Amino acid sequence: MNKWTHPGGKLIELGADSLTDAELLSIIISTGTKGKSAEKIAEEILAKFSSFKGMANQPLEKFLQFKGLGDVKIIRIAAAFEIARRIVKDVLKDSEAE
Numbered sequence: 001m002n003k004w005t006h007p008g009g010k011l012i013e014l015g016a017d018s019l020t021d022a023e024l025l026s027i028i029i030s031t032g033t034k035g036k037s038a039e040k041i042a043e044e045i046l047a048k049f050s051s052f053k054g055m056a057n058q059p060l061e062k063f064l065q066f067k068g069l070g071d072v073k074i075i076r077i078a079a080a081f082e083i084a085r086r087i088v089k090d091v092l093k094d095s096e097a098e
Contacts, residue, residue, distance in 0.1 A: 007039065022046055028076050033068040041068040056081050 007023035016024070025042035032038040045066055049055040055077075063074045 021052060025052075025077075028080050029069070029073050030076070036068050038068075041066060045069075052081075056084075 007027050022039055022042040026039040029038040029041055060074050063069050
C-alpha cells in the first residue's frame with residue numbers, strides 16, 4: 001500500500017472524509033508558489049474566513065489578497081462553491097417534494 005504525503009493521494013487512499021478542510025481546499029488550489037504549498041495557502045484562506053461557510057459568499061476580489069492565488073485558482077474555488085450550492089438546492093427541493 002502506498003503512503004501518500006499529499007492530499008490527493010490521501011483522498012485516494014483513505015477517502016475524502018479523512019481530509020481536513022485545508023487539504024480539500026488545497027486540492028482545488030492545486031499548486032502553491034515558491035516557498036508556499038497549496039495546503040499552506042488553503043490554511044491561510046481558512047484562517048481568514050474561519051470556514052468554508054465563511055468563504056462561500058465572499059466577493060472574488062477578496063481572494064486576490066492571498067499570495068499564490070490568481071484568476072484561475074479563484075475561478076476554481078468559485079466553481080466548487082457553486083457546485084455545492086446547486087447540490088444543496090437540489091437536496092432541499094427533493095426533501096420538499098417528499
